[in-house]
Every structure is written in C-alpha cells, then in structure tokens.
Amino acid sequence: SNWRHSRPHVVKAWWLAQISAMAVRPSATMRCCSLLAAVSLADGLRGLPIPAALRSAAPVASTSRSLRTVQNIRRTPHACRASPVISMKWDVQLAPWQLEYGLQDPSIPLPTGALESGAPAPFEITDEQRARLIEDGVVHIPGLLNDEWLEYLRSATDWQVQNPHFWSVAGVVSGLYDYIQRSIWSSNSAFANFMYYSPLASALAGLSNAEELRLATDLLMVNPNKGFKWHQDNQNGPIDAFGDNKALRWWVTMDDTPPDHGAPVYLKGSHRNTCVSPDAVFVDLEQDGLLQYPELLEFRPKAGDLIVWHARSIHKIDGPSSADWGSSKRRVLGGTVALNAATYESMGRALFSDMGSHGLVDGDPLVHPLFPKIYPKPEPSEMAERAAGRCTRTREGMTRLASRMFESAGEMVSWTRVLKAKEKSRA
Numbered sequence: 482s483n484w485r486h487s488r489p490h491v492v493k494a495w496w497l498a499q500i501s502a503m504a505v506r507p508s509a510t511m512r513c514c515s516l517l518a519a520v521s522l523a524d525g526l527r528g529l530p531i532p533a534a535l536r537s538a539a540p541v542a543s544t545s546r547s548l549r550t551v552q553n554i555r556r557t558p559h560a561c562r563a564s565p566v567i568s569m570k571w572d573v574q575l576a577p578w579q580l581e582y583g584l585q586d587p588s589i590p591l592p593t594g595a596l597e598s599g600a601p602a603p604f605e606i607t608d609e610q611r612a613r614l615i616e617d618g619v620v621h622i623p624g625l626l627n628d629e630w631l632e633y634l635r636s637a638t639d640w641q642v643q644n645p646h647f648w649s650v651a652g653v654v655s656g657l658y659d660y661i662q663r664s665i666w667s668s669n670s671a672f673a674n675f676m677y678y679s680p681l682a683s684a685l686a687g688l689s690n691a692e693e694l695r696l697a698t699d700l701l702m703v704n705p706n707k708g709f710k711w712h713q714d715n716q717n718g719p720i721d722a723f724g725d726n727k728a729l730r731w732w733v734t735m736d737d738t739p740p741d742h743g744a745p746v747y748l749k750g751s752h753r754n755t756c757v758s759p760d761a762v763f764v765d766l767e768q769d770g771l772l773q774y775p776e777l778l779e780f781r782p783k784a785g786d787l788i789v790w791h792a793r794s795i796h797k798i799d800g801p802s803s804a805d806w807g808s809s810k811r812r813v814l815g816g817t818v819a820l821n822a823a824t825y826e827s828m829g830r831a832l833f834s835d836m837g838s839h840g841l842v843d844g845d846p847l848v849h850p851l852f853p854k855i856y857p858k859p860e861p862s863e864m865a866e867r868a869a870g871r872c873t874r875t876r877e878g879m880t881r882l883a884s885r886m887f888e889s890a891g892e893m894v895s896w897t898r899v900l901k902a903k904e905k906s907r908a
C-alpha cells in the first residue's frame with residue numbers, strides 16, 4: 482500500500498526529471514524529440530468508453546467593475562498561499578505503460594441527428610452580441626450547449642482524463658492544470674466530432690459573419706490550479722491571429738463558475754492596445770501601459786456557455802486561493818479559429834499546434850487537414866486524414882518547433898545581455 486501511495490509521486494518525479502533534462506541539455510533535447518516523434522507516430526492502445534458525467538445547468542451572470550476594485554481585491558491576503566500541494570486528485574495515471582500514444586476513440590454517442598446533418602448544429606447570434614465583440618474585444622454567449630451536447634463534452638473530457646494521452650504529460654506534471662492537452666481534436670475522435678457537429682462553429686461564424694472557419698488550435702483545460710495571470714494569447718496556431726477580422730479565440734465551459742474564483746476577467750477594449758509586443762504572453766498592467774483600459778469585464782459563465790474574444794484582449798483567470806481545485810471541476814475546451822480565406826503564417830514562431838508535416842510556407846492558403854475546415858461544414862477528405870491518424874505530430878514538425886524554441890531562447894539571451902549592458906552603462 483506504501484507503493485500505491487507513492488507511485489504517483491515517483492511517476493511525476495520521473496517525468497519532471499525527463500523534462501528538466503530536456504531543458505538543460507540540447508543534445509538530450511534532440512534525442513527526446515526523436516523519441517517523442519517516434520512515439521507520436523506509433524498507433525497506440527485504444528481506450529474504453531466511460532459512463533457520462535452528470536449535468537447541471539444554471540442561469541447566467543456577468544459583471545463589469547473598475548480595475549481599482551479588482552486590484553484591491555487582489556491585494557487582500559490569501560489564506561494558505563504558501564506552498565500549495567498539487568495533488569493528482571483525478572488520479573491521472575502518467576506511468577509510461579499507462580499512457581495512450583496514438584488515436585483514441587471513447588465511442589461516446591453523439592447527440593441525436595448530429596452525424597446525419599454532416600454540419601455544425603445551428604446557433605443564432607444577435608446583433609448586440611456581434612457589437613459587444615467588436616466594441617469590447619470579448620463577448621459572453623450563454624447557453625451554447627444544450628443538455629445533450631453538454632453531457633457529450635463532459636463525458637469526452639472525463640474519459641480523456643481517465644485515459645491520458647502522452648501529449649498531456651508535460652502540462653499535467655507541471656501541476657498548472659489537473660489535465661491539459663493541445664490538439665485534442667486530432668487524437669480523440671470525440672473532440673473531433675464536437676468540432677464538426679456541435680453548435681460551436683455556427684456561433685463563431687455568426688459572431689464574425691465568416692463564410693469559412695478552420696480550426697487553428699484547441700486546448701482541453703481541466704482545473705487551472707494556479708489560474709492564469711494577465712496575458713494576451715499568442716499560441717493561436719500558424720495564422721495572423723492579431724490581425725483585424727482574421728481569427729477568434731473561443732472557450733466553452735462544462736461547469737458553473739464558482740462564486741469566488743475561476744471567473745474570466747477581461748480589460749474592456751484592450752484588443753485595441755498598441756503597447757503590448759506581439760511576442761509577449763504575460764503583461765504588467767502598469768508597465769505595459771494598460772491602465773488606459775480601466776474597465777474590467779468579469780464573467781461568471783455557467784456550464785455550456787461560450788466566451789469569445791480577440792487574441793490581443795488582455796485577460797486573466799484567478800485560481801482558488803489554495804491553488805488547488807480539490808474535488809471540484811472546471812472543465813474547459815478552448816482554442817482559436819481562422820476566419821475566411823486565411824493564410825499559413827508561422828512567422829518563425831514556436832507554435833505548439835504546428836508540429837505536423839504539411840509542406841505549407843508563409844503566405845500559402847491555410848488549406849490542410851492539420852487545420853481542418855469546420856464551417857460551413859467539415860471536409861470529408863480532411864476528416865478521413867484525421868481518422869487515419871495522419872493529423873499528428875511528426876519528427877519534422879517537432880524538429881521545426883525545437884529549432885524555433887532554441888532560436889527564441891538565443892534571442893532572449895542576447896536581448897537580456899543587451900539589457901544588462903544598458904543597465905551597467907546607466908549605473
């Protein structure tokens with residue numbers, strides 16, 4: 482029984498050691514990349530279906546208040562802030578022999594009629610909602626998912642957590658989330674079907690008046706233990722997501738927001754800022770000139786709600802003060818869609834959703850099964866590529882990512898040197 486208790490910690494320590502080795506030794510990194518590529522190509526074990534989770538829908542609320550109020554709240558001392566212990570409370574099994582490496586199919590039945598329609602379910606967007614997105618840079622759409630779709634997405638998520646994929650390891654080991662996995666549409670057919678048939682794509686098209694949408698990236702995020710401080714989004718896939726009318730960020734929650742944490746908060750109008758560098762992720766409101774956007778939009782979405790925003794909108798989510806969601810759940814599927822005739826624009830960036838082989842170069846039309854069309858309807862040939870396991874990470878794609886990460890690490894080092902030299906000369 483001692484082993485049973487200590488096993489998760491041993492496995493976690495083992496993965497941490499692997500990841501640290503990758504970070505500090507370039508040669509080891511390259512070796513790991515080859516290993517990761519090899520296992521990503523392997524067609525692994527299949528998982529088994531798990532019964533659906535329970536649903537609880539509730540009414541909607543969102544509030545707007547001033548930055549000053551929220552800054553005061555943030556300054557309130559938190560109980561137990563020190564040394565939070567992240568438990569593997571969902572008992573995510575990360576032992577290498579318990580992971581899935583290839584395609585996964587939980588065989589969860591789709592809501593009635595979804596498959597037959599061959600297209601996303603309809604969803605009406607109002608003029609007021611469209612105007613809010615343009616004006617504020619963010620909009621809350623209550624009730625995107627009906628009971629059937631909500632239960633479907635919850636079942637898919639719970640199944641995924643109980644059948645973790647190899648690609649979730651780094652995120653789960655970090656403890657930032659209880660479970661986190663990017664490009665989940667490509668490995669798990671339940672999430673692919675959600676993208677093809679749920680009302681999500683119709684809502685996004687309605688908000689942007691787009692005629693065509695492609696999925697540029699997605700991310701399953703379960704329980705953000707430490708929250709996510711003020712930031713803009715720059716992992717949007719190989720597209721120009723900061724451009725005008727080029728992309729939309731989206732976020733569908735499967736759980737009600739708790740009363741005192743977990744609420745997405747946005748700086749109203751901050752999508753128009755010109756002071757935050759496109760490379761930045763986290764921002765400092767004062768130093769980055771963002772106090773000119775003093776109005777906060779704080780949303781308290783309910784299960785099944787959607788939030789949509791511009792990638793430049795500055796936002797955050799505060800985790801619980803204990804940095805641990807305990808037994809409660811906060812399951813979210815989020816991502817970015819490219820609008821209309823988008824082009825492939827990697828711009829030399831290290832992009833976590835661009836780890837496959839596609840032959841596209843900057844400026845090419847973004848037409849490839851790795852960035853699947855989801856509106857007005859999915860493309861059967863692209864769906865077949867995914868189902869055959871060919872929308873996956875490859876050695877070429879991972880080497881591309883690794884080399885770009887090294888390049889940006891090199892840039893960062895030389896930039897820090899320049900900064901230090903400047904500071905010295907000033908002193």
Ligand SMILES: O=C(O)CCC(=O)C(=O)O
Binds near residue numbers: 705732796798815
């Ligand atoms: O929901 C979360 O955990 C973080 C969401 C977020 O800030 C984002 O997707 O940019």
